[in-house]
Amino acid sequence: MHYEGTVIRPPSEADSILLQVTLGCSHNKCTFCGTYRGKRFDIKKDDVIFEDIEFAGKHCRRQNRLFLCDGDALVIPMRRLVPILERIRDRLPWVERVGVYANAKSIKMKTDEELARLRKLGLKIAYMGLESGDDKVLEAIRKGADADTMITMGKKLKKAGIKVSVTVLLGLGGRKGSLDHARETGRVLTAMDPDFVGALSLMLIPGTELHDQYEKGEFQLPGAEEMLTELGAMIAATNLTDGLFHANHASNYLPIRAHLPQDKEKTLALISQALDGKVPLKPEYMRAL
Template identity: 75%
Template sequence: MHYEGMMIRPPSEANSILLQVTLGCSHNKCTFCGTFREKRFNIKKDDIIFEDIEFARNHCQRQNRLFICDGDAMIVPQKRLTKILKRIKDRLPWVERVGLYANTKSIGMKTDEQLKELHDLGVKIAYMGLESGDDHILKEIRKGADSAKMIKMGRRLKKSGIKLSITVLLGLGGQERSKVHATETGRVLSAIDPDFVGALTLMLIPGTELNDQYEKGEFKLISPEEMLEELGLMIASTHLSNGLFHANHASNYLPIRAKLPQEKEKTLELISQALKGNVELKPEFMRAL
């Protein structure tokens, strides 16, 4: 495989074939994220992508899922993206699901018909970073979209038949906006009604603007207990019709996997017990991105 630089993928894609189609992130401005700072966004040449598909054909026949890297593969123009998906379908017929990252800009560049076409060509899940439902926070972190746009694009993606997994970031509002962050994020998640929610816990990355703000005292990170309180309020404010709420990422202090609405009360009770000291939290040295 012709991998370049650092790549990331969702935890649920751990056993997937990783096909690098783009380099970096098309937005790459979020103040908390340092993942693709060293990469200038680019789309790789088709001949290299197709060589990697052939490698997968010869060496990855036990993997029935494929994830398209890097940060925002849906931004690839429709004609090129469908060409790649057709090649995957032709050369890797055992692949049952293709996943990719998407943001509001890339979703907005596709028509409803084009999103449906991507679904029909094998894209069964897309991962979108909401981070927060609070418009003030979204502006501060330079996310590039407000909550209304997040809701609109999330709903459009779901309408196409593509399953939607949304990432939110605990602690992103700091001490000042923790409660607002939790309730507003719950509001937006409820409006989108995604299939999956993944809650990560903020870890400050040296070299990012948010870390600089923290070191200057302009951003105050909340404690592990406050993170749990925020998580509980967020879950209480989130009303899904039939979704999974995950908070079992390596960054989280308390692993949670709950089906909503069925397991909401049980999960809130678990958080309550953890806050009382009856459930052990993950020690700081074991947390990771």
């Protein structure tokens, strides 16, 4: 496989075929993210992509899921994305699901009919980085979309039959804005009603704007208990029809896997016990991105 630079995939795609079709992220302006800072966004050439699909056809026959890397493959124009999905279906007929990262801009670029067509070609899940439902936070981190746009784009994916997995970032509102960030994020998640939610805890990365703001005292990172309180407030404000809420990423202090709405009260009780010191938190040295 022809991999270039850092290749990132969601935790749930750990066992998937990783097909790199783009380089970097089409937005690449978020103040907290340093993943693609040294990589200029580009779409890889078709012959390279198709060669990698052929390689997967020979060597990845036990993997029934495939993820399109890098940061935002949905931005690829239909005239190129359709043949890629058709080639995957033709050469890798055992692949049951194709996944992709998607941001508000790339979703908006596709019509309802185009998204439905991509779904028929195997694109069954899209991962959206909501990060926060608080417009003040979204503007501060230069996300490129407000909360209402995020809601609209999430619903657009669901209308096409594509499952939606949303990532939110605990601590992103800082210490002062922690609870506003939590409650507004819960409100937006309720409106989007995604199939999956993944809550990560903010870890500051040297070289990013947010890390620089922290160094200057312009941003205060919430501590472990504050992030846990934030998580509780977020879950309390989140009402999903039928979804999984995960907070079991390596960055989190307390692993949580809740099926909402039925596990909501049990999960809030667990967080309360942890805040009371009855459930141990992950020590700082064990946390990771």
